[in-house]
Amino acid sequence: xxxxxxxxxxxxxxxxxxxxxxxxxxxxxxxxxxxxxxxxxxxxxxxxxxxxxxxxxxxxxxxxxxxxxxxxxxxxxxxxxxxxxxxxxxxxxxxxxxxxxxxxxxxxxxxxxxxxxxxxxxxxxxxxxxxxxxxxxxxxxxxxxxxxxxxxxxxxxxxxxxxxxxxxxxxxxxxxxxxxxxxxxxxxxxxxxxxxxxxxxxxxxxxxxxxxxxxxxxxxxxxxxxxxxxxxxxxxxxxxxxxxxxxxxxxxxxxxxxxxxxxxxxxxxxxxxxxxxxxxxxxxxxxxxxxxxxxxxxxxxxxxxxxxxxxxxxxxxxxxxxxxxxxxxxxxxxxxxxxxxxxxxxxxxxxxxxxxxxxxxxxxxxxxxxxxxxxxxxxxxxxxxxxxxxxxxxxxxxxxxxxxxxxxxxxxxxxxxxxxxxxxxxxxxxxxxxxxxxxxxxxxxxxxxxxxxxxxxxxxxxxxxxxxxxxxxxxxxxxxxxxxxxxxxxxxxxxxxxxxxxxxxxxxxxxxxxxxxxxxxxxxxxxxxxxxxxxxxxxxxxxxxxxxxxxxxxxxxxxxxxxx
Numbered sequence: 001x002x003x004x005x006x007x008x009x010x011x012x013x014x015x016x017x018x019x020x021x022x023x024x025x026x027x028x029x030x031x032x033x034x035x036x037x038x039x040x041x042x043x044x045x046x047x048x049x050x051x052x053x054x055x056x057x058x059x060x061x062x063x064x065x066x067x068x069x070x071x072x073x074x075x076x077x078x079x080x081x082x083x084x085x086x087x088x089x090x091x092x093x094x095x096x097x098x099x100x101x102x103x104x105x106x107x108x109x110x111x112x113x114x115x116x117x118x119x120x121x122x123x124x125x126x127x128x129x130x131x132x133x134x135x136x137x138x139x140x141x142x143x144x145x146x147x148x149x150x151x152x153x154x155x156x157x158x159x160x161x162x163x164x165x166x167x168x169x170x171x172x173x174x175x176x177x178x179x180x181x182x183x184x185x186x187x188x189x190x191x192x193x194x195x196x197x198x199x200x201x202x203x204x205x206x207x208x209x210x211x212x213x214x215x216x217x218x219x220x221x222x223x224x225x226x227x228x229x230x231x232x233x234x235x236x237x238x239x240x241x242x243x244x245x246x247x248x249x250x251x252x253x254x255x256x257x258x259x260x261x262x263x264x265x266x267x268x269x270x271x272x273x274x275x276x277x278x279x280x281x282x283x284x285x286x287x288x289x290x291x292x293x294x295x296x297x298x299x300x301x302x303x304x305x306x307x308x309x310x311x312x313x314x315x316x317x318x319x320x321x322x323x324x325x326x327x328x329x330x331x332x333x334x335x336x337x338x339x340x341x342x343x344x345x346x347x348x349x350x351x352x353x354x355x356x357x358x359x360x361x362x363x364x365x366x367x368x369x370x371x372x373x374x375x376x377x378x379x380x381x382x383x384x385x386x387x388x389x390x391x392x393x394x395x396x397x398x399x400x401x402x403x404x405x406x407x408x409x410x411x412x413x414x415x416x417x418x419x420x421x422x423x424x425x426x427x428x429x430x431x432x433x434x435x436x437x438x439x440x441x442x443x444x445x446x447x448x449x450x451x452x453x454x455x456x457x458x459x460x461x462x463x464x465x466x467x468x469x470x471x472x473x474x475x476x477x478x479x480x481x482x483x484x485x486x487x488x489x490x491x492x493x494x495x496x497x498x499x500x501x502x503x504x505x506x507x508x509x510x511x512x513x514x515x516x517x518x519x520x521x522x523x524x525x526x527x528x529x530x531x532x533x534x535x536x537x538x539x540x541x542x543x544x545x546x547x548x549x550x551x552x553x554x555x556x557x558x559x560x561x562x563x564x
Contacts, residue, residue, distance in 0.1 A: 052080075054392060060352075065124075070408075076410060086120070129174060136148070139174065142167050147160060172246045173185070177251065184223075215244065220243055220249070221237070241448070254442055254444070257269055259292070265287050274448050275449075286302075297436075297437075300317055301317070306328075327382055331373070334359060337397025343406060346376055347376075348402050352393060372394065
């Protein structure tokens with residue numbers, strides 16, 4: 001399931017620039033479409049499905065315009081933006097940017113259309129998330145619904161939606177763990193989102209409590225997810241905290257990855273369970289603060305920097321305290337996005353490649369883009385199972401998908417969806433998958449705690465990142481009135497430590513003024529953590545002394561000796 005989960009605002013471009021971009025669009029798309037790559041096992045043409053060419057300016061700005069997902073190993077869900085006349089709605093505010101999205105359920109192989117529908121959305125942010133096990137989640141403004149196409153296909157209502165969750169706050173981001181057992185929702189209070197703290201840390205005219213909320217306007221709530229019988233998705237509150245900005249949190253239902261600055265360009269990783277237990281993991285050498293991202297329940301990668309201070313090092317780690325491998329990323333890039341197949345021990349990473357190492361993320365134009373590269377990795381070894389380019393380039397990174405078993409990759413290339421068969425696992429790789437499953441931390445059912453529980457080392461708020469060099473920009477859609485649905489099937493989360501996103505039908509107009517923010521983590525994303533620990537932890541001992549498993553091409557190498 002794809003990780004791009006920050007909801008993007010629509011681009012603000014002047015009319016003259018838009019006209020100039022139109023001249024470049026056809027050249028840019030055509031150039032990308034003819035790029036060669038490995039031969040696919042199957043091609044599903046897009047034109048017979050009603051697909052229309054998409055706006056390059058929206059694709060490069062991060063708008064969610066096109067998605068491809070595996071429903072299961074034999075079915076695909078394709079959605080794409082379409083151009084058609086829209087009926088004016090009386091309650092739509094002038095800030096809305098309404099559009100239609102077509103959804104098509106496809107059989108693989110063959111590409112037979114099993115069902116289709118259309119949705120109307122009111123902004124250009126992300127609207128679809130794959131919850132795994134054939135379940136999907138939709139966002140319409142600030143209301144979330146779910147649907148299970150294969151469960152309801154026989155009943156003739158493949159896209160029937162069920163109420164899931166709604167909030168009076170503005171949803172700024174939705175994050176899912178690799179196996180979709182944890183959902184993180186980041187919201188902003190509409191009435192306070194325009195209030196910014198002063199340099200002294202206080203906001204004039206506000207009480208101390210109100211000022212504290214204005215300094216940490218983002219409310220982050222954790223929900224545990226589970227697949228129930230039929231089409232239902234279980235949703236259980238799991239705690240939360242407040243932060244200064246939205247961002248990416250390396251967490252699952254068992255806990256989260258935190259970092260310690262050990263000095264001398266060395267960073268140590270810890271895994272914190274929500275009940276407060278801390279497990280020491282491996283160290284990582286980097287000249288910048290690393291960005292960890294979970295790729296399974298027991299494995300994660302981290303982006304780091306060499307001497308050029310660019311995030312072109314990537315290391316892989318497990319919960320047994322080992323650094324499994326480290327590679328160089330030689331190209332300049334922005335907006336890495338991911339899809340996961342933990343059962344196959346694989347993950348896919350997409351990057352928008354650029355011609356320059358200095359790119360203004362908010363002003364990305366076709367001339368600066370070198371393409372979109374997608375690499376499928378074997379998680380335990382770093383072996384590149386497949387490398388391929390996607391076209392047109394989609395910064396939101398939803399134009400590719402790994403099958404749940406990790407044996408197929410679907411990617412949009414030119415005028416078709418290509419299905420690429422991936423090699424089966426070797427015996428050694430199957431053993432590595434079993435070992436990863438056995439070493440995965442277990443969910444102890446505790447509520448997320450980020451105050452005293454994280455005081456022993458690591459700071460989840462400091463570990464939250466929103467730089468485009470490591471993940472998509474954390475921007476939210478324009479403010480719009482909250483949508484209402486019937487009462488979602490979830491109890492309102494308890495609020496002793498954080499004001500949660502309220503279910504439909506509850507009065508949340510004063511929740512930010514009546515609930516105290518949790519004394520959590522430092523509120524500046526990317527801030528330096530506490531002083532180095534007294535005894536820097538030893539580097540992992542994965543290799544024998546003097547063993548160099550890599551070369552200068554950027555492949556696996558000895559941990560603790562990053563290439564520059």
